Amino acid sequence: MAPGAQLYGRTVTHGDDPGQMALTYDDGPNDPHTLRLLELLAKHNARATFFLIGRYVRQRPDIARAIQAAGHEIGNHTFTHPNLIFLSARKLRQELDDCNKALEDTLGAKPRLFRPPFGGRRPNVLRTARALGMTPIMWSITGFDWSAKSPGYVIGKVTRQVDSHNGKHGEIILLHDGGHLAFGADRSHTVTATQRLLEMYAGKEFVSVSWLKGFVAETLMTERD
């Protein structure tokens, strides 16, 4: 399932304005890497989007609140990060509901964005997310940071993909501030890679996903559902 495929209904993979870039971080909150990212993003006046795992939010609500307080956007990445393809409709709904409850209890607001674990999109996954008022968000660039041996590996992957798109997109970059297998995954390569990306693309506006031009229409549609 390539992230660009739209077989199962519309999902957001990028914006229209190449002057913008949306950094997205999955599988947090995580300690200490999420907070290090917040420091870096603040230094560069950049906004990003964090897709949080509900059970980690229950574990470290303080970090989730720090993300919110810094002005970043927060989305649902399920409660336990299962592969949704293998779940019954009831369990799928439970995973999304439980994550939403954790986020609402912690942040006082329901998320409007959803990213499926492992990029798994099936009609029932997308329908369920939309029924809960969330827009499914994919990506146009993969950082491959889950297997990176160095920050340079991540930088190389991102810059090559950005170049291959010839500046046509407001790119959504997939990165990870946590690990779905256990809390506390080492994401120092991602932190360093982020610092260098912020410097390399300093001419771009780093926005959270909802601020990407070309994404506004679908957000409004979701609100009317």
Ligand SMILES: [Zn+2]
């Ligand atoms: Zn994930």
